[in-house]
Amino acid sequence: MSAPLLSVEGITVDLPTPRGPLRAVDGVDLTLAPGSTLGIVGESGCGKTMLSRAILQLLPKRAKLGGRIMFAGRDLVTLQPEELRRLRGPELAVVFQDPMTSLNPVLTIGTQIVETLQAHLGMDTVTAMRRGVELLAAVGIPAPEQRLRQYPHQLSGGMRQRVAIAIALSCEPKLLIADEPTTALDVTVQAQILDLLAREQQRRHMAMILITHDLGVVAGRTDEVAVMYAGRVVERAPTPKLFTRMRMPYTEALLAAIPKLDSPPHTPLPAIAGRPPDQTRPLKGCSFEPRCRYADDHCRSAKPPLADPERAGGLFACWHPL
Amino acid sequence: MTAPLLSVRNLVVEYPVGGKTLSAVADVSLEVGKGETLGLVGESGCGKSTLGRAVLQLRRPTAGKVVFDGTELTGLAAEKMRLMRRRLQLIFQDPIASLNPRRTIGDIVAEPLIIGGVSDKAERDRRVREVLTAVGLDADLVSGRLPHEFSGGQCQRICIARALILEPELVICDEPVSALDVSIRAQILNLLEDMKRRYGLTLLFIAHDLAVVKAVSDRIAVMYLGKLCEVGPTEKLFAQPAHPYTALLLDAIPVPDPSVKPTANIPVGEPPSPLAPPSGCRFRTRCPRADAVCAEVVPPLREIADGQFAACHHPLV
Numbered sequence: 001m002s003a004p005l006l007s008v009e010g011i012t013v014d015l016p017t018p019r020g021p022l023r024a025v026d027g028v029d030l031t032l033a034p035g036s037t038l039g040i041v042g043e044s045g046c047g048k049t050m051l052s053r054a055i056l057q058l059l060p061k062r063a064k065l066g067g068r069i070m071f072a073g074r075d076l077v078t079l080q081p082e083e084l085r086r087l088r089g090p091e092l093a094v095v096f097q098d099p100m101t102s103l104n105p106v107l108t109i110g111t112q113i114v115e116t117l118q119a120h121l122g123m124d125t126v127t128a129m130r131r132g133v134e135l136l137a138a139v140g141i142p143a144p145e146q147r148l149r150q151y152p153h154q155l156s157g158g159m160r161q162r163v164a165i166a167i168a169l170s171c172e173p174k175l176l177i178a179d180e181p182t183t184a185l186d187v188t189v190q191a192q193i194l195d196l197l198a199r200e201q202q203r204r205h206m207a208m209i210l211i212t213h214d215l216g217v218v219a220g221r222t223d224e225v226a227v228m229y230a231g232r233v234v235e236r237a238p239t240p241k242l243f244t245r246m247r248m249p250y251t252e253a254l255l256a257a258i259p260k261l262d263s264p265p266h267t268p269l270p271a272i273a274g275r276p277p278d279q280t281r282p283l284k285g286c287s288f289e290p291r292c293r294y295a296d297d298h299c300r301s302a303k304p305p306l307a308d309p310e311r312a313g314g315l316f317a318c319w320h321p322l
Numbered sequence: 323m324t325a326p327l328l329s330v331r332n333l334v335v336e337y338p339v340g341g342k343t344l345s346a347v348a349d350v351s352l353e354v355g356k357g358e359t360l361g362l363v364g365e366s367g368c369g370k371s372t373l374g375r376a377v378l379q380l381r382r383p384t385a386g387k388v389v390f391d392g393t394e395l396t397g398l399a400a401e402k403m404r405l406m407r408r409r410l411q412l413i414f415q416d417p418i419a420s421l422n423p424r425r426t427i428g429d430i431v432a433e434p435l436i437i438g439g440v441s442d443k444a445e446r447d448r449r450v451r452e453v454l455t456a457v458g459l460d461a462d463l464v465s466g467r468l469p470h471e472f473s474g475g476q477c478q479r480i481c482i483a484r485a486l487i488l489e490p491e492l493v494i495c496d497e498p499v500s501a502l503d504v505s506i507r508a509q510i511l512n513l514l515e516d517m518k519r520r521y522g523l524t525l526l527f528i529a530h531d532l533a534v535v536k537a538v539s540d541r542i543a544v545m546y547l548g549k550l551c552e553v554g555p556t557e558k559l560f561a562q563p564a565h566p567y568t569a570l571l572l573d574a575i576p577v578p579d580p581s582v583k584p585t586a587n588i589p590v591g592e593p594p595s596p597l598a599p600p601s602g603c604r605f606r607t608r609c610p611r612a613d614a615v616c617a618e619v620v621p622p623l624r625e626i627a628d629g630q631f632a633a634c635h636h637p638l639v
Contacts, residue, residue, distance in 0.1 A: 043503040043504060043505060044503050156592050157366075158592050159592070186365035186366055186530065186592075186593075187365065187530065187531070187532075187571060187574045187575060188365065188570055188571065188574045188592075189365075189592055190574065190576070191573075191574040191576070191584065194576075194584065195584070213503065213504060214504075214576060214578075215504075215578040216575070216576030216577055216578040217576045219576065219577065219578045219579055219580045219582070220576070220577070220580055220582065220583055220584045221584065239580050240580045240581070243578070243579060243580050243581075253505065254504055254505060255578055257504050257505050257507070257508035258504060258508075258533070258578055259508075259511070259533040259534055259536060259537035260533070261532075261533055261536065261560065261572075261575065261577070263537075264557060265536060265537065265538065265539055265540065265556045265557065266515060266537075266538065267537065268512055268515065269508035269511055269512055269537065270508070271505065271508035271509040271511075271512055272505035272508070272509075273509075275473055275475065275505075275506065
């Protein structure tokens with residue numbers, strides 16, 4: 001493997017709540033090689049979005065961040081705001097879930113693209129406009145010249161997400177973080193947007209982190225998958241390996257809970273009983289233990305480390321792997 | 323199919339939008355048999371929620387009929403409709419927003435009984451306890467608490483309890499699990515199946531996710547831009563979709579298996595505006611099989627195979 005583009009070491013994020021600090025991210029390590037794709041999968045509140053915000057240095061002001069985030073040789077945690085600003089765009093870009101709130105509603109699409117190109121690449125207006133047309137065409141927007149003069153509300157959800165992707169790609173970033181980029185979209189549009197992201201990622205040899213709650217979304221479109229639960233990565237493996245040989249009972253249960261297209265109607269779903277733990281009251285042992293059918297006393301008393309004890313090429317945090 | 327409990331005939335629902343007319347539901351007919359679950363699928367803006375509301379007369383239809391157990395609902399006076407609503411209930415997508423944040427769970431679940439004229443408090447308490455237990459909640463623990471103390475999945479259980487307390491015959495579920503996490507979604511789907519058996523319910527299950535709809539439905543109706551594309555028995559529709567739009571929806575589902583490569587033939591484009599639907603077949607602008615006929619003639623819903631109906635000039639089967 002080539003030298004990693006991104007290396008996240010021991011990240012913790014604490015958020016103050018009236019009930020005491022909530023550990024949203026609890027000691028996460030990740031590495032990402034240039035041009036590769038990592039899927040981060042988990043349910044609401046598992047910390048996947050807070051982890052991505054930590055990497056982007058976009059955490060809420062009151063959040064407390066610990067650990068190191070090495071990106072292309074620099075520690076993002078210690079960078080000055082001005083240095084960070086220069087990094088965002090040409091090196092690091094993001095696509096959020098809701099394209100309506102990530103675009104400015106009172107500026108035209110063209111103004112928002114041109115602004116990005118001028119601020120980060122120092123282009124003049126004419127060149128930037130021309131580049132804007134190319135970018136919109138590249139993300140599959142018909143009649144791009146006309147679209148540049150329109151406002152976000154005049155576009156459909158899918159088109160808005162294409163614009164957000166065009167802006168994110170405009171400065172040729174080395175790493176794109178896509179946080180639930182298709183969750184707000186319809187299923188046929190979702191497939192189009194995922195195809196678009198995959199195509200641009202390959203064409204530009206850009207690294208990508210795809211954050212989603214849907215195992216189906218990461219299955220065909222990532223090199224590696226990290227499954228998060230209660231702030232921690234509980235399993236991480238190359239995508240084909242993860243799906244053929246899951247080791248962590250949570251991953252297995254999450255996959256089993258998805259209705260299968262090939263099972264007949266009225267087949268009862270193997271649901272996961274209970275719900276995720278309260279992260280202001282950390283458990284001593286494994287966080288999944290209260291819902292796990294394999295759990296025993298050892299799981300209650302000791303937290304399993306994320307490790308690869310069998311040197312099989314996949315990491316998991318479980319005392320009783322499958 | 324058993325005798326229909328609900329029959330929707332040539333239903334039209336139109337909204338005035340800035341001087342124009344948006345036909346959210348454009349001449350839809352369907353039937354739901356007693357004890358059956360009919361899944362209604364489509365993308366946002368296809369009119370599936372409007373159809374559900376029009377059945378309950380929460381949105382009065384512009385034209386057409388809704389017949390429930392022999393009674394025409396469309397012309398019913400407000401007072402009679404109010405009495406009829408005991409037999410028809412609705413569960414919404416956002417379980418937290420559909421509960422009054424200032425009232426206790428016990429009060430919320432008992433309210434339909436009070437409106438329904440059950441004046442004996444002991445009787446109400448008994449029935450609240452019974453239905454909360456049925457949906458998997460501990461009545462002693464939850465009755466005195468407020469909605470914000472519960473998770474989304476638990477709030478949906480409370481909404482289901484409230485919908486079931488009057489022992490309705492038909493329950494319309496409008497995207498009941500799409501706001502829930504995967505692990506919670508499975509719990510609620512299983513609960514709906516249990517409740518259907520226990521209370522002998524008939525369900526109209528509205529959702530955008532075909533895999534979810536498949537898990538609970540006996541038959542499925544697919545909607546696109548206000549019209550029905552296809553109606554058929556669940557397994558048949560999945561094994562052999564007749565309408566190109568149904569096939570597209572099936573292809574677009576992300577499969578959690580890396581050996582299944584995502585299909586690359588998703589047609590570009592998105593549903594056109596329902597304010598200016600295409601002439602003829604409304605799907606033709608995105609359809610790989612469309613020709614001149616499709617632009618001119620609205621395809622009628624016709625039987626393609628046993629029990630399987632499609633509105634297409636060039637069906638796939």
